[in-house]
Amino acid sequence: MRPYAYSGPKFINNTPKLDFKDVLIVPRKTSIKSRKEVSLTRRIDFPELHKCWEGTPIIASNMDTVSNLDTFNVLRQYDYITCFPKHFNIEWLNETNTPQELQYTNNYMLSCGVSKNDINIASNLIDYLALKGIKVQFVCVDVANGYMTSLTDACLRLRETFPNIIIVAGNVVTPERTYELIKNAGVNIVKVGIGSGSVCTTRLKAGVGYPQLSAVLECSEAAKSARGYIISDGGIIHPCDVSKAFGAGADFVMCGSVFAGHNESPGEIVVDQLTQIKYKSFYGMSSQTANEKYNNGLQEYRSAEGKQVNIPVKGSLHDTIQDLNGSIRSTCTYTNSKHIHELTHNTQFICVNNHHNTSL
Numbered sequence: 001m002r003p004y005a006y007s008g009p010k011f012i013n014n015t016p017k018l019d020f021k022d023v024l025i026v027p028r029k030t031s032i033k034s035r036k037e038v039s040l041t042r043r044i045d046f047p048e049l050h051k052c053w054e055g056t057p058i059i060a061s062n063m064d065t066v067s068n069l070d071t072f073n074v075l076r077q078y079d080y081i082t083c084f085p086k087h088f089n090i091e092w093l094n095e096t097n098t099p100q101e102l103q104y105t106n107n108y109m110l111s112c113g114v115s116k117n118d119i120n121i122a123s124n125l126i127d128y129l130a131l132k133g134i135k136v137q138f139v140c141v142d143v144a145n146g147y148m149t150s151l152t153d154a155c156l157r158l159r160e161t162f163p164n165i166i167i168v169a170g171n172v173v174t175p176e177r178t179y180e181l182i183k184n185a186g187v188n189i190v191k192v193g194i195g196s197g198s199v200c201t202t203r204l205k206a207g208v209g210y211p212q213l214s215a216v217l218e219c220s221e222a223a224k225s226a227r228g229y230i231i232s233d234g235g236i237i238h239p240c241d242v243s244k245a246f247g248a249g250a251d252f253v254m255c256g257s258v259f260a261g262h263n264e265s266p267g268e269i270v271v272d273q274l275t276q277i278k279y280k281s282f283y284g285m286s287s288q289t290a291n292e293k294y295n296n297g298l299q300e301y302r303s304a305e306g307k308q309v310n311i312p313v314k315g316s317l318h319d320t321i322q323d324l325n326g327s328i329r330s331t332c333t334y335t336n337s338k339h340i341h342e343l344t345h346n347t348q349f350i351c352v353n354n355h356h357n358t359s360l
Contacts, residue, residue, distance in 0.1 A: 017214035019196075020241040023349040030336035035329040041079065042341045044229060044251060046188055049164050053137070055079035055106060057340070058242065058324070059231060061256035062086065062111040062142060065282045069101055070264045074317045076107040078325070083109040083140050083254070089121045093128055102134055109138035109168060114154040123161055138166045142191070144202065146172035152185045159186030171233060173210035175222030182228035189229045189252065192219045196234035198257045199283055199307050213248055213349075220249025220344075239327030246328070246340065247347030257282060261311030262320065269313060283308035 032038065045052045060067045060075055062083035072082040089110065092098050102108070112122035126136045139162070141154050146169065155169050169181055170191025181187040195202040195209030203209040212235035223230045232250035236242055236258050245253045259265065260282040267280040314320060328340065335346040 017211040018351065019211040020213050020235055020237070020244045021355050022211070022351055023213060023244065024352050024355070025240075025244065025247055025331060025335065026348045026350055027334040028336055028346065028348075030333055032333045032336060032338055035326065035333055037338060038329040038332040039339045040325060040328060042251075042339070046166060048227075049166065049188070051137075051164070051166070053106065053166070055081065056325075057081075057246075057252040059083055059109070059252055059254040060259045061233070061254050062109070062140060063256050063260075063283075065266050065280070066256050066260050068266045069099055071259060071262075071266070071317060072101060072108060074264050074321070075259075076101075076104055078321050079107065080321070081107055081109060081138070081252070083111055086111045086113060086118065086122070086142070089125045093121070093125050098129070098132070102129060102136075105135060105137045109140045110136055111140040111142050112154075114141060114143050114148070114150045119154055119157055123158070126162060126165070136165065138168060140168040140191070142170065144171065144194075146170045146181070146191070146194075147177060152181070155181065155185040155187050168231065170231070173215040173219065175218045178219040178222040178228075178230065179226045182223060182226035187228065189231055190219065190223060191231045191233045191254065192216055192250075193232060193234035193254075198237070199309060200234065201307055213244060216245055216248040216250050220251075223251075224249075239324050240331070242324065243328050243331035243343065244347075244349075246343040247331070247335075247349070249344050257311070258320065258324070259317065261314050262317040263313065263315060264317045270310065278313040279310040280313055281308060282311050 040056045041054060042057050043052055043054045056079045059081040060071060060083060062085045064085045067082045067084055075082050089112065110122055110125065112118040122139060129136055139158060141151065141158065143151055151169060155167055158167055166188050167186060168189040168191060169187040171193050172178055172190060173192060173194045178190045181190050192215050193212055196212040212232065216232045219230050229251035231252040231254050232245035233254040236255045242253050261280045265280060270279045272279065332340065332343060335343060337343045337346045
């Protein structure tokens with residue numbers, strides 16, 4: 001029998017953690033006369049890599065119902081970033097399947113898992129593209145549980161192989177792990193968010209997670225102290241949530257459902273014969289659907305931690321981007337932020353018990 005050992009208090013602290021819906025941004029005196037004066041372009045420096053990135057710091061998630069070449073060709077017109085799903089890596093390791101779009105290295109991330117096979121495939125693609133004169137800028141090492149030591153090992157291996165590439169890794173929600181990945185695993189940008197996605201069921205299945213606003217607030221401070229950056233990944237329901245993420249300290253914001261379900265989004269259109277409403281499928285990458293598609297079905301030792309939903313087709317992705325950009329610019333005018341990076345310094349939150357009027 002193991003000896004009894006007291007593990008300490010079960011609660012880290014009694015301070016409630018907050019989500020985007022729990023706060024509003026306080027307006028302040030502003031000298032900005034029009035939304036037209038606001039710049040959504042940000043420059044992010046990586047001095048240890050001797051490189052920088054410049055663009056609109058919004059990323060389309062590496063979900064196969066969100067990001068493909070069609071959405072990429074729209075998003076890059078606005079200087080957004082597309083994080084491609086990892087299953088593209090094998091397809092693109094082929095002379096006849098390597099898309100010309102991959103020359104626009106400022107506007108995409110390749111992604112991979114943490115297994116040796118995933119890392120090998122991604123590394124082979126990066127080397128293959130280099131032979132074609134394409135120097136990949138970003139690689140995202142993506143795993144649902146960013147607390148596994150295998151994530152650290154995978155990042156260190158990539159850093160050793162590609163000393164000048166920008167490594168993104170996640171997902172985590174605590175400042176301690178954020179700091180550790182940057183300082184000890186060669187990571188430049190940490191992806192923050194567990195269970196906050198609209199088709200993620202990790203919180204319901206595993207009971208694990210962290211309210212997204214608090215996760216961003218706490219992890220951004222840790223990242224700064226380690227001289228790194230964070231992506232707020234998940235929890236975006238309304239355009240204001242993107243502004244709140246930036247206001248809380250996110251350097252980038254990643255969206256999934258925001259970019260799903262458009263004319264240009266992946267997936268076939270399905271028409272409801274009764275209502276004639278057009279739909280597109282949207283599912284989490286740990287869902288039953290994704291497991292059947294990529295993992296030979298759901299293994300007996302695990303449960304599906306994602307779901308599949310049908311989204312009414314939203315129309316043009318251009319319209320959604322215009323609405324999103326306009327909303328962020330509006331937040332900037334209310335906070336006297338002429339540049340998007342100023343939102344972090346100029347935002348003050350108040351806690352609310354009523355986010356907006358829902359009477360109609």
